[in-house]
Amino acid sequence: MKEITLRVARYDPAVDDEPHFEEYTVRVNEGARVLHALHAVHDEHDPTLAYRYCCGSGQCGSCAVRVDGTPGLACMEEARDGMTIEPLDFPILKDLTVDMSPVIAKIARICPAPDAGLPTQEEIEAIKPLRDCIECLSCVSACPALQVTDFAGPTVLRQEMRLALDPRDSGDRITDAIEKGLFYCTTCKRCLEVCPKEIDVPGKAIEKLREIANRRGLTLPRHQEVAKMVQETGRSVERTKTTFLEQVPEVIEPIGPVRGEVGFFVGCMFNGRVPQTALDAMEVMKRNGIRVIVPHDQVCCGSPLIRTGQTSYVADLKQKNIEAFARRGIKTVMTICAGCGATLKNDYETPFVVKDVTEILTEYGIELPAKLDITATYHDPCHLLRGQGISEEPRALLRLGVREFVEMPTQCCGAGGGVRSGVPEEAKALGAKRDECIKATGADVVVTVCPFCEFHIADCTDTPVKNLVTVLLEGYKKKDAERKGSA
Amino acid sequence: MVLYNAPINKMLVDEIVDAHVLVIGSGGAGVRAAIEASRYGGVVLVSKTIAGKGGCTTMAEGGFNAVLRDQDSVLVHREDTLKGGAYLNDPALVDALTHEAPERIADLIRWGAVFDVTDDRQVAQRPFGGQRFPRTCYAGDRTGHEMIMTLLDRLDATDTRLYQEVSVIDLIKDENGAVAGAIALDRDGSLMLFRSDATVLATGGGTQAYDISTNSAAGTGDGFAMAYRAGAELIDMEMVQFHPTGAVYPYDARGRLVTEAVRGEGGILLNARRERFMERYDPERMELSTRDVVARAIATEVLEGRGTNRGGVYLDVTHLPRERIEARLPVMLEQFLAYGVDIRREPMEVAPTAHHIMGGLRITPECRTTIPGLFACGEVSGGVHGANRLGGNALAETQVFGKRAGEFAGRSPERNGQVDAGQIDEKIHMLDAFLEGTVSPATVRKDLKLTMWNQAGIFRNAPDLRTALAHIRGLADQRLCAASTANLLECCTVRNMCTTASLIVRCALLRPENRGAHVRRDAEKTDPATSPFCHTYASISREGIERREVPA
Numbered sequence A: 001m002k003e004i005t006l007r008v009a010r011y012d013p014a015v016d017d018e019p020h021f022e023e024y025t026v027r028v029n030e031g032a033r034v035l036h037a038l039h040a041v042h043d044e045h046d047p048t049l050a051y052r053y054c055c056g057s058g059q060c061g062s063c064a065v066r067v068d069g070t071p072g073l074a075c076m077e078e079a080r081d082g083m084t085i086e087p088l089d090f091p092i093l094k095d096l097t098v099d100m101s102p103v104i105a106k107i108a109r110i111c112p113a114p115d116a117g118l119p120t121q122e123e124i125e126a127i128k129p130l131r132d133c134i135e136c137l138s139c140v141s142a143c144p145a146l147q148v149t150d151f152a153g154p155t156v157l158r159q160e161m162r163l164a165l166d167p168r169d170s171g172d173r174i175t176d177a178i179e180k181g182l183f184y185c186t187t188c189k190r191c192l193e194v195c196p197k198e199i200d201v202p203g204k205a206i207e208k209l210r211e212i213a214n215r216r217g218l219t220l221p222r223h224q225e226v227a228k229m230v231q232e233t234g235r236s237v238e239r240t241k242t243t244f245l246e247q248v249p250e251v252i253e254p255i256g257p258v259r260g261e262v263g264f265f266v267g268c269m270f271n272g273r274v275p276q277t278a279l280d281a282m283e284v285m286k287r288n289g290i291r292v293i294v295p296h297d298q299v300c301c302g303s304p305l306i307r308t309g310q311t312s313y314v315a316d317l318k319q320k321n322i323e324a325f326a327r328r329g330i331k332t333v334m335t336i337c338a339g340c341g342a343t344l345k346n347d348y349e350t351p352f353v354v355k356d357v358t359e360i361l362t363e364y365g366i367e368l369p370a371k372l373d374i375t376a377t378y379h380d381p382c383h384l385l386r387g388q389g390i391s392e393e394p395r396a397l398l399r400l401g402v403r404e405f406v407e408m409p410t411q412c413c414g415a416g417g418g419v420r421s422g423v424p425e426e427a428k429a430l431g432a433k434r435d436e437c438i439k440a441t442g443a444d445v446v447v448t449v450c451p452f453c454e455f456h457i458a459d460c461t462d463t464p465v466k467n468l469v470t471v472l473l474e475g476y477k478k479k480d481a482e483r484k485g486s487a
Numbered sequence B: 001m002v003l004y005n006a007p008i009n010k011m012l013v014d015e016i017v018d019a020h021v022l023v024i025g026s027g028g029a030g031v032r033a034a035i036e037a038s039r040y041g042g043v044v045l046v047s048k049t050i051a052g053k054g055g056c057t058t059m060a061e062g063g064f065n066a067v068l069r070d071q072d073s074v075l076v077h078r079e080d081t082l083k084g085g086a087y088l089n090d091p092a093l094v095d096a097l098t099h100e101a102p103e104r105i106a107d108l109i110r111w112g113a114v115f116d117v118t119d120d121r122q123v124a125q126r127p128f129g130g131q132r133f134p135r136t137c138y139a140g141d142r143t144g145h146e147m148i149m150t151l152l153d154r155l156d157a158t159d160t161r162l163y164q165e166v167s168v169i170d171l172i173k174d175e176n177g178a179v180a181g182a183i184a185l186d187r188d189g190s191l192m193l194f195r196s197d198a199t200v201l202a203t204g205g206g207t208q209a210y211d212i213s214t215n216s217a218a219g220t221g222d223g224f225a226m227a228y229r230a231g232a233e234l235i236d237m238e239m240v241q242f243h244p245t246g247a248v249y250p251y252d253a254r255g256r257l258v259t260e261a262v263r264g265e266g267g268i269l270l271n272a273r274r275e276r277f278m279e280r281y282d283p284e285r286m287e288l289s290t291r292d293v294v295a296r297a298i299a300t301e302v303l304e305g306r307g308t309n310r311g312g313v314y315l316d317v318t319h320l321p322r323e324r325i326e327a328r329l330p331v332m333l334e335q336f337l338a339y340g341v342d343i344r345r346e347p348m349e350v351a352p353t354a355h356h357i358m359g360g361l362r363i364t365p366e367c368r369t370t371i372p373g374l375f376a377c378g379e380v381s382g383g384v385h386g387a388n389r390l391g392g393n394a395l396a397e398t399q400v401f402g403k404r405a406g407e408f409a410g411r412s413p414e415r416n417g418q419v420d421a422g423q424i425d426e427k428i429h430m431l432d433a434f435l436e437g438t439v440s441p442a443t444v445r446k447d448l449k450l451t452m453w454n455q456a457g458i459f460r461n462a463p464d465l466r467t468a469l470a471h472i473r474g475l476a477d478q479r480l481c482a483a484s485t486a487n488l489l490e491c492c493t494v495r496n497m498c499t500t501a502s503l504i505v506r507c508a509l510l511r512p513e514n515r516g517a518h519v520r521r522d523a524e525k526t527d528p529a530t531s532p533f534c535h536t537y538a539s540i541s542r543e544g545i546e547r548r549e550v551p552a
């Protein structure tokens, strides 16, 4: 047995104006789950505590709560000392119980065709990964799109795809899915992160539904324009200045001895719209002894097409890119765009390893820059944090480059998944939420490592937004200036 | 449906709902019954939990037995079931089960269920213990969940009215002695009265009466207790199935089911000396012997000092291909991973756990109980499984008898009796008393569960059972206390657990033989086929054990 203290949100609408927290100290067994801590509160402190559970083994989906802000199953999450338990983000009935029915009512029911036979093994295997859902609604509680739109929620879209895959179903799932907000998803993968069944709703349902919608000509016009541009130019972003690739040679040699060598995948944003950041990254590489090879025949990674379901042309792009790097015998390809990185890592099968710039710099270790005299906060790009599982490296690098680093809560900025172009009002509303968080930190600068986030957040806040490599480069320049000054 | 112009003072209850058929419980049996009854109109379904999120159907992993192949036959399924049940089953119920299971699975598939299929597009089947043919259909290891999701889809297409998180606390009768509905508490503890022509009890099982149990939190035996109080007769309540493989640690996860599919897929049992001990208990069927045999084998290994430090044995699948474990046993993999055990690389530790109550309300093949107006189906009913249930037969039971109960309840005539206010008064008095009680229901529950585990568990004897019975009666007499009206339900539930427990112990004392799941160390082992004993029975008015002249 061990003793733990937890804070539990309490709310009885009959007497309380608003929820408040109570703190309890309870004794629980080794390996106890959050649910067992709640049982202990109920049995030993306050039997009126309202919370749901039934199976106790992750199968019924009754017990989801937020543990330190993150939704999860009370019966599966391990109880921690000092944890805070709150209800999911839905109308509260009492304490930790919420009204799940409005969301459950949106989850489509199958409409079996009268003559339907048994699906084939292939069809069943395709449906199964989407069928494990226990309707715990953790994903719905966590989804950022829901905060600012009337998006029906990840699991609701999951069910549309499950039905679209079933030959017995006679419903029109694409029309349904569009009505339920198919184009509102930013593909931030927050839903996958919290799902106890690890259901990849954006990858296995939303992008796939968008693909079917695309085949029916139902893709948003703005997204179609992007696809057209990729087909015509090999790039998803219109160039506004001299591109990165036009400014650099194929091989960029470092200053001093060569410690390593990487291929560089620049991505459309850095190539055509913000080449300066990519140039900054090259300076940082040079300074740290890493030779960079830049194949000039690389093209768009295909991410803007995959996320919006316009996949017919993607195989072509993949082949071009893989060849561009493989032909030069490159073993490691570096990305500095979180979106490209996630796509190369998750949607490609590459004969080379793909690494984000922050991974490369961490691996080789960097020359210390002079610290900039600023307080900086860091915005986690979804496609870096969840798409690539990278959160520590950029923070550690950032700490080397600034006087003070402050955290802010992680949330999607609203730029991804084609939302910035396709549903600008949503992107703006999510951006405004980011601005609130940024303001709350009091930071002088927001640092991130994704050009889409950088561009979008800059539009939504008046706090300056900078790429991590730029911060590092400025630190080196400051260091050089200081040396000169003292010399 | 008539509105009974009953003289119920609306002041007594907060809400009155009238129905032609009232179904209590939203597990596989209840939902199937409601679907069927809805053909006759006026169906109301009440459930203690959110539909689909409560009861044991949602948790069922392994599968659903049905004869689907030419090489298999209904007759063999029937024989397997009777033999597994130590010939205590009611043969008419077994006939219905085995004949109709294939049609019921066809219903589910027609309604959209995602069962596994073979590459030649037939419903896939896996071997389960005690059966001569692999006839257990499955949806990975979430078969019950698949069923309930499909049933709810289908239910949604009917005009059944659903009352969720409304818990029935007692059945109500009319002046003719027919069940006339039920009285229930909603989430806040407000009182609701349901009036009906026919009532289907589908509240599931009750092994939560034991300290170590696989059941959901709703498995508290409410249905056994409520029907008993209403005067219905229950049979074979001593027949409690201890599933051989429950989790052993961490402590709070003890008892959680490790599905039989693990053995079906090729898992082997080893004691602490790494001996494959089933060779000594059932060399022919080994790990796929019936559950009673395997559970006793494990319990014996542990009792005789050949168990692990934590009091279990090993269940090992590490010799199976990883992909097979990942594809066929994903829930198991996930649950053990959550506790830090990767079953692809290390064995699980398991020990028996109270799993299923084979006994229950005495029913006819039309699901009629011994009191008019009351039907029962699913785990709350008795007789289908005899002295031991075969894995996969319970899910089949929910569908076969759910349909039957729904159909015959739907066909019931309008009831002409009236609900008298006196009964409702009585319940209100009981509830009021809880508001003034002094003993925490949590304390009583804990005590009860330990008593049942220690004195009415796998191995039994008369003195222990008598001690247990006296103790349970003491617990049942405690003045339970409800901290708020929302806590009234907890008191009712603990009271039901006590009633269920005492029914189990009383029947265990009534059966002086070792048979199936019931092992009395102080009794002889009878040959199941020729045993002179048949059902034990218990009701408010009588209890005893039936004898039979002609052996089965």
Ligand SMILES: Cc1cc2nc3c(=O)[nH]c(=O)nc-3n(C[C@H](O)[C@H](O)[C@H](O)COP(=O)(O)OP(=O)(O)OC[C@H]3O[C@@H](n4cnc5c(N)ncnc54)[C@H](O)[C@@H]3O)c2cc1C
Residues within 6 Å of the ligand: B024, B025, B026, B027, B028, B029, B030, B046, B047, B048, B049, B054, B055, B056, B057, B058, B059, B060, B061, B062, B063, B064, B065, B143, B144, B166, B167, B168, B169, B202, B203, B204, B205, B214, B215, B216, B218, B222, B223, B257, B355, B356, B377, B378, B379, B380, B391, B392, B393, B394, B395, B396, B398
């Ligand atoms: C972990 C586990 C795994 C299993 N695996 C299998 C398997 O693989 N194959 C197989 O054949 N069998 C299996 N079984 C057994 C099988 O699942 C059950 O016997 C069967 O599902 C019971 O169905 P039911 O509809 O009778 O009851 P349940 O599914 O238990 O449903 C009971 C319903 O009644 C409601 N209820 C209870 N009390 C009240 C009340 N007072 N008022 C209102 N509503 C109430 C509950 O909320 C619930 O909705 C398993 C059992 C468990 C516990």
Ligand code: SF4
Residues within 6 Å of the ligand: A142, A143, A144, A145, A146, A153, A154, A184, A185, A186, A187, A188, A189, A190, A191, A192, A201, A202
């Ligand atoms: S990926 Fe993000 S926006 Fe899309 S459904 Fe999941 S949580 Fe919502």
Ligand code: SF4
Residues within 6 Å of the ligand: A132, A133, A134, A135, A136, A137, A138, A139, A140, A154, A155, A158, A191, A194, A195, A196, A197, A198, A199, A201
């Ligand atoms: S998709 Fe996952 S998180 Fe969402 S409701 Fe289903 S199980 Fe829960």
Ligand code: FES
Residues within 6 Å of the ligand: A052, A053, A054, A055, A056, A057, A058, A059, A060, A061, A062, A063, A064, A073, A074, A075, A076
């Ligand atoms: S209690 Fe069923 S999922 Fe947690």
